[in-house]
Amino acid sequence: MPPTPNSTSLADYDPSEIEYIGGHPTPPPPPVRPLHALMSVLRLVRNKEDTSQVFEAVSALSGSVGRKMFRRFVATPYGRRVVETPIRLEDVLSDRAGLRALPEGTLGRAYLDFMEGENLTADGLIDAAEEAGIDFRGETDFEAFRRMYLNLDVCHDLWHVVTGYGCDALGELCNLVYTYEQTKNRGFALIIFIGAVAQKLEQPRAKILSALMEARRNARASNWILEYDVEALLRAPLPEARKRLALGPTPVYDSVPDEIKRNLLKPKRKTDAGAPAHATPAE
Numbered sequence: 001m002p003p004t005p006n007s008t009s010l011a012d013y014d015p016s017e018i019e020y021i022g023g024h025p026t027p028p029p030p031p032v033r034p035l036h037a038l039m040s041v042l043r044l045v046r047n048k049e050d051t052s053q054v055f056e057a058v059s060a061l062s063g064s065v066g067r068k069m070f071r072r073f074v075a076t077p078y079g080r081r082v083v084e085t086p087i088r089l090e091d092v093l094s095d096r097a098g099l100r101a102l103p104e105g106t107l108g109r110a111y112l113d114f115m116e117g118e119n120l121t122a123d124g125l126i127d128a129a130e131e132a133g134i135d136f137r138g139e140t141d142f143e144a145f146r147r148m149y150l151n152l153d154v155c156h157d158l159w160h161v162v163t164g165y166g167c168d169a170l171g172e173l174c175n176l177v178y179t180y181e182q183t184k185n186r187g188f189a190l191i192i193f194i195g196a197v198a199q200k201l202e203q204p205r206a207k208i209l210s211a212l213m214e215a216r217r218n219a220r221a222s223n224w225i226l227e228y229d230v231e232a233l234l235r236a237p238l239p240e241a242r243k244r245l246a247l248g249p250t251p252v253y254d255s256v257p258d259e260i261k262r263n264l265l266k267p268k269r270k271t272d273a274g275a276p277a278h279a280t281p282a283e
Helices: 034-046 052-060 065-074 077-084 089-094 096-100 107-118 122-131 143-154 156-163 169-183 186-202 208-221 230-235 238-244 251-255 258-263
Strands: 019-021 024-026
Touching: 019 065, 024 065, 024 143, 034 052, 034 186, 052 122, 052 186, 065 077, 065 143, 077 143, 089 096, 089 122, 089 143, 089 230, 096 107, 107 156, 107 230, 107 238, 122 143, 122 156, 143 156, 156 169, 156 238, 169 186, 169 208, 169 251, 169 258, 186 208, 208 251
Parallel strands: none
Antiparallel strands: 019 024
């Protein structure tokens, strides 16, 4: 989720505002807008399917994190390939015939099964970004900078697969814990905090906080995923891909009943007696 510069043209900035990293221009950090971020997260809690609010919140709190991450990214062999070749990961992850040709048990096949099972597409994330004013398709003088973020964004659902977290509200938060630890963008931290409070209020007996703490421990012990060759990982058996990334198991998240995970933060239909239709099963 890249910061949204005022312009995509170098000519619209004072040269002193542009920093060249690895030979590539990067735009000046956007202004930090905490109130905008907070309102976006509250809208996201009301409708977790409104992915554009994630982009809104993250962009509003990105500050200088983009340049820091870009500097680290282009210092890696894979990062340089992404921005200079460039590697068009959005095309690789959208090539369902190519993914289907991979052997059973590989990360690529698991990703394909996940995307088809959830009726998701890599383009869907790019479209959600555009709703938040982030253009991944137009012309820009900051192409290398944007390619890093595009590579990160289209990997969101791949991270679900490799970390073992589902698309339920708790799984999304746990996945965002990894994203925060990988990027250090405070927008993700805000989403996680408010989302955790909302989920815990809704299901006070569920192991919401324990699952998030487990995700944080695993994320901090994992390798920096952004430096890994994604195409090579797709061809690897899923357990091997997880081992390469040093990803731990998720027993606490797995122990939360599926019914609770499915219904977290969903509008609750009232019964005739006035009780919520989705009761909280005892653990």
